Amino acid sequence: MLAATNLEVVYDDVMLVLRGVSLEVPQGRIVALLGANGAGKSTLLRAISGLLDMHGGEVSRGAITLDGEPIHHLDPSRIAALGIKQVMEGRRIFTELTVEENLRVGGHVKPRSLKVNLDRTYQLFPVLADRRRKIAGYLSGGEQQMLAIGRALMSDPRYLLMDEPSLGLAPMVVQQIRDVIVDINAAGTTVLLVEQNAAMALAIAEHGYVLENGAMVMDKPAADLLADGDVREFYLGLGAEGASRSFRDVKHYRRRKRWLS
Template identity: 55%
Template sequence: MSTTTELQKDAGTGGSAEETLLELKGMHVFYGAIEALKGIDLTVRKGEIVALLGGNGAGKTTTLRTISGMLQPRIGEVLYRGERIDGIKSHELVQFGIGHVPEGRRVFATMTVRENLEMGAYKFNSVDAADLDRAFTLFPRLAERRTQLAGTLSGGEQQMLAIGRALMGRPELLLLDEPSMGLAPLIVQQIFEIIEEINKQGTTVLLVEQNATQALGLADRGYVLETGAVAMSGPATELLSDTRIRAAYLGEGA
């Protein structure tokens, strides 16, 4: 097993032929006087699924919110396809090909399933029927409930709707924040199978998850955050077998 330093080196220096899609460099983010992220370095390559793990308060959601423009780093850079995007407003980043599914789903409760999906396509002049068909093919339950108010859906159905709504913007990079939170195991499995299929269809994924087994079983690489800093990083298979990860997330003795 590699040391932590070796794992971090492996994660940041992959094959030169692989295209870097997203890169965070020395990112420090504050909530007032409280430093939430303490110099984060992170890379996501085109076509990957990268898992971002950590306990409550580790900085996972803050990382995604900063990437998507909802927060601004005080120090450091967010690069997308080699261009700085920190400082660009959140709604404008959708035009760059970045989709964000926030923690808690946040569907429009008083709108129908179809209307929620159509809202995801707001950057286009009109809703493309092919995009709707794709969402309904990925999520057959949504097709069955297309005229139902989103607020009446189950938690799993709302999570499917939140992901489907993000996909309506045809993102190249999809940020997913705790998609399994509060869901039954069978629904969690379905959600992760859909994430895998979305990735196979060409969408790069940065996945925040507390379910380390599920996330690392799906991901190519992973990062572990502790109190706002990267504690470990490396290939997902190596992280999953690391005794420190197993002790922290799987309840096994180190």
């Protein structure tokens, strides 16, 4: 199990971004993490991946553990070697390399499994196989996101941390990404999914968390979060009867979130 316990993260020795955050990601599950912009979701993923230092952050209290062993003191390469990989927000592909070169970069951790993992990635994303020799910078936004996910999968991770994989994508592509996440999980990879598309995330997750202002404010099975009135209004834009609410109504609701009052 991957877990964070009473985690506090500080940036530049001054700014407290995460405040006593606890989260559990059991092996084999999809866990969703919801929250507005600036809530601290990406910071939590960086803390797990060991990437805080390059952003001026550090774990000041609490622990991150994998199978009961602390990992928050390890460097990113060691954490990756333990089977934790992150798909960052914004894709972060190598735009001047070809599709296959990008994938091979992701496979350097397990060179002996390179061909097997490459074939598996092409099976998940046939469009990448068709474009394997194309320069990655010329791919569409959806194809670049598929490439970013595929590159992370090239190391055959135990845990895949996904930061806003549907951001800025067309609805049809979002559906494709959703289906791939389900397939990845069915093949044995555990997924921690950070998403503002709450409906998509909670539809495929078994458990969900809501992070607001650096603190966990909800921790429930995904089905219970989908049925929760506050979550439906704030994250799904739905009223009590399930009808869509206007932007004005939702904006007003965001100023009076009941769980923070």
